[in-house]
Amino acid sequence: MADDIRRSPQTVALLSRLLENATAWHYGYDLSRQTALKSGTLYPILMRLSERCWLETKWEFADTGKPRHMYRLTSAGRQRARDFVLVKEESKRLLKPELAR
Amino acid sequence: MHCELDNFSTRLLQTVIDLLPANLAPWGEAMLAEIEFIEGFWNRFFWTLGGVIALLTTRLRHSAQSLIYDENRRLDVTLIAAYHALFTLALFITITWQLPRITEHWPQALPVLIMSYGACALPAVLALGLAIGDNSARVGAIIFSIIHILITWEYIRRGFSPHIWFSNLRIVLDVAIIFALNRRSVREVFRTNPLELHLGS
Numbered sequence: 001m002a003d004d005i006r007r008s009p010q011t012v013a014l015l016s017r018l019l020e021n022a023t024a025w026h027y028g029y030d031l032s033r034q035t036a037l038k039s040g041t042l043y044p045i046l047m048r049l050s051e052r053c054w055l056e057t058k059w060e061f062a063d064t065g066k067p068r069h070m071y072r073l074t075s076a077g078r079q080r081a082r083d084f085v086l087v088k089e090e091s092k093r094l095l096k097p098e099l100a101r
Numbered sequence: 102m103h104c105e106l107d108n109f110s111t112r113l114l115q116t117v118i119d120l121l122p123a124n125l126a127p128w129g130e131a132m133l134a135e136i137e138f139i140e141g142f143w144n145r146f147f148w149t150l151g152g153v154i155a156l157l158t159t160r161l162r163h164s165a166q167s168l169i170y171d172e173n174r175r176l177d178v179t180l181i182a183a184y185h186a187l188f189t190l191a192l193f194i195t196i197t198w199q200l201p202r203i204t205e206h207w208p209q210a211l212p213v214l215i216m217s218y219g220a221c222a223l224p225a226v227l228a229l230g231l232a233i234g235d236n237s238a239r240v241g242a243i244i245f246s247i248i249h250i251l252i253t254w255e256y257i258r259r260g261f262s263p264h265i266w267f268s269n270l271r272i273v274l275d276v277a278i279i280f281a282l283n284r285r286s287v288r289e290v291f292r293t294n295p296l297e298l299h300l301g302s
Contacts, residue, residue, distance in 0.1 A: 027135070027138070028131055028132065028135045029135040029138055029139055029148070032148075038147065038148075038151045039132060039135075039147075039148045039149075039151035039152045039155060040150070040151030040152070040154040040155045040158075041151070041155075042151075042155075043128060043131075043132060043151075043152065043155040043156075043159075044155050044158060044159055044162075046128075047125075047128055047155075047159055057127075057131075062138070064137070066134060066137050066138075067134055068131075068134050068135065068138070069127070069128075069130070069131030069134060069135075
């Protein structure tokens with residue numbers, strides 16, 4: 001599978017959030033609240049990241065005894081996500097003077 | 102009212118999950134599991150609705166990818182499918198072009214128009230079937246070509262065809278399609294999916 005992740009602001013927001021605590025596991029709803037992404041936007045991105053092995057998933061039982069799906073960047077995914085976010089920020093930084101003109 | 106809508110949206114998501122292929126179902130289950138932890142009716146409702154949209158769009162994306170990146174795809178079959186899709190497009194444009202010339206009252210014309218548009222869609226359905234490797238579409242395309250040859254032949258015989266060369270070209274194309282779709286190598290690509298019957302216990 002190709003690494004053709006689209007550099008959308010939503011993907012950057014999600015990857016930035018996942019990178020903040022890169023080794024920790026995250027819940028879907030928590031990610032949705034923290035990134036302000038709706039489930040209809042969040043999950044397709046999570047699926048794409050998982051398909052390209054940027055993300056690992058697992059089921060865990062919460063304190064209430066209910067199972068929850070959890071997400072974490074893989075070690076390869078962490079490196080790629082850092083590059084991804086960096087490139088996006090760099091292009092934004094380079095574009096800003098152009099826009100200000 | 103809220104409770105009913107809550108149940109409806111959860112059931113809708115569950116129905117979509119049941120229809121999904123095995124690789125997508127865990128993602129649906131994941132969205133469903135999160136509902137337990139979402140506070141507020143509307144938050145839950147929009148979460149479920151978003152989940153349904155996410156699953157359906159991902160399913161569509163996967164289908165489109167499998168259509169485009171199918172290793173068994175043959176160029177001749179792809180061209181025949183494209184020809185059928187263009188056929189539908191040409192018919193749709195022709196009928197739509199004629200709409201301003203309709204002199205009948207709309208209540209009379211509408212059923213005929215709907216039937217005509219429906220009939221125009223037939224080659225596109227065959228194109229889709231050919232694209233996904235459905236054997237009935239292959240047989241359908243052959244029958245369609247035979248009927249098309251007979252109609253074009255009659256059209257020429259009665260002197261209705263303003264451009265004989267064009268009608269002849271269409272006959273040649275149809276013969277080529279019949280020949281191509283009947284080749285052994287093509288028949289092998291199109292597999293009939295036998296109906297699997299499972300007896301309980």
